[in-house]
Amino acid sequence: MANSDPLQPLLPGHPLKDGPLNPGDVDLASLSDRLGHSFQRAELAVEALTHRGTLDKRPDLKAAFPHGNERLEFLGDRVLSLAMVDLLLRRFPNESEGQLARRHAALASARTLGEIASAIALKDQRIAYKGAPAPTPAILADMLEALLGAVFLDAGFEAAAGVIERLWGERIGSQSPVQRPPKMQLQEWAQGRGLALPAYRQVSRKGTEHEPVFLVEVLVGNLAPTQGSGRTKREAESAAATLMLEQMSKA
Numbered sequence: 296m297a298n299s300d301p302l303q304p305l306l307p308g309h310p311l312k313d314g315p316l317n318p319g320d321v322d323l324a325s326l327s328d329r330l331g332h333s334f335q336r337a338e339l340a341v342e343a344l345t346h347r348g349t350l351d352k353r354p355d356l357k358a359a360f361p362h363g364n365e366r367l368e369f370l371g372d373r374v375l376s377l378a379m380v381d382l383l384l385r386r387f388p389n390e391s392e393g394q395l396a397r398r399h400a401a402l403a404s405a406r407t408l409g410e411i412a413s414a415i416a417l418k419d420q421r422i423a424y425k426g427a428p429a430p431t432p433a434i435l436a437d438m439l440e441a442l443l444g445a446v447f448l449d450a451g452f453e454a455a456a457g458v459i460e461r462l463w464g465e466r467i468g469s470q471s472p473v474q475r476p477p478k479m480q481l482q483e484w485a486q487g488r489g490l491a492l493p494a495y496r497q498v499s500r501k502g503t504e505h506e507p508v509f510l511v512e513v514l515v516g517n518l519a520p521t522q523g524s525g526r527t528k529r530e531a532e533s534a535a536a537t538l539m540l541e542q543m544s545k546a
Contacts, residue, residue, distance in 0.1 A: 322420070329415040331461045332446050332454060339449050343367050343441035344422045346434055353422070364441035371444030376544070378456040379403055382467055393541065400480055400540040402466060405487025408436035411462050417442075433487045477536035481515065484543070490516045493539070495532045498522060511535050518543065 326340060327333040334340045345353075347363030379402055383395050390398075401407065409432035412418075417438055418430050430438070447455040460467065475483075481493050494514045502508040511531035512522045521542055523534025 326420055329417070329420075330442065330446070330458050332450065332458050334445070334449050336449050339367070339445035340442070341422065343371075343445040344420055344438060346421065346430070346438065348434075349422060364438060367441035367444035367448075368437045369444070370447065371440035371442065374443050374447045374452065374455050375403055375440060375459060378452070378459045379463075379467075380544075381456065382460060382463075386468055396541040396544045397537075399544040400484075401475070402463060403544075404480055404483055405433060405436045406475075406480075406483050407463075407466065408439050408487070409433070412436055412439040415462065433489075436487050477533050477540055481513070481536045481539055484540075485515050488516075493536065495535065497528065497531075513539050515539060 323334060323337060323340060326344075342360045343364050345360050345363050347365060349363065376399070379399055380395075383390075383398055383402075387395060387398070412435035413432070417435050421430055421434075421438060443455055443459065446458050478493070485491065485493055496512045496514070498510040498512050500507055500509050506526070508524055508526060509528050509531040510522055510524050511528060511534075512520050513532065513535040514520045518539065519542065521535050521538040523531050523536070523538055525531035525534050
């Protein structure tokens with residue numbers, strides 16, 4: 296972003312101190328080809344590829360990035376959400392809010408992030424240590440989000456949105472996106488962020504013995520609970536999960 300832009304990112308970068316990066320840690324040229332973005336501030340790319348689990352084995356990186364890539368992941372999650380909303384509004388001008396919310400939940404899910412991270416071989420870019428275990432899909436998904444946050448700080452929202460549109464590609468424009476059950480989507484979202492599994496609680500049961508109506512509440516992390524109703528507990532749980540996904544898409 297230009298310096299005159301009132302939305303200039305205020306988060307400070309983490310300059311590398313005394314050159315802690317080993318020559319083989321990051322192939323910036325390869326990373327640029329995979330993302331479609333050349334970093335002007337290499338330290339942002341390094342931070343995005345530094346998982347917190349690496350820090351104890353790499354005190355040099357720990358000194359430079361004490362939180363690993365978690366701050367950039369936090370930022371990237373929000374950048375992805377806003378960019379995806381903008382893309383969907385433009386691609387599907389006639390769809391309802393509910394339809395857009397379902398698309399958004401699927402496209403911004405940990406599973407989709409993991410698939411894209413795998414497609415661009417992001418595992419080969421991770422900064423690790425000798426003997427480090429292979430990264431899980433959740434770690435790769437977090438790393439991709441962190442990179443989106445890094446692109447935003449490096450060049451602004453337009454650049455980050457361009458990377459997202461390029462990487463998500465045909466997934467965005469699909470007229471019939473594969474929809475996984477809402478409970479599965481919600482579970483994947485929680486697991487991808489290291490949260491406990493969604494907790495479902497029956498709030499009430501009304502109606503007759505043969506035509507009951509269940510009201511179920513779902514809790515996930517620190518999010519406000521949502522409630523859904525249905526003629527079976529499973530149906531009510533699915534409704535509650537759908538409302539939670541829609542709530543998250545608006546956050």
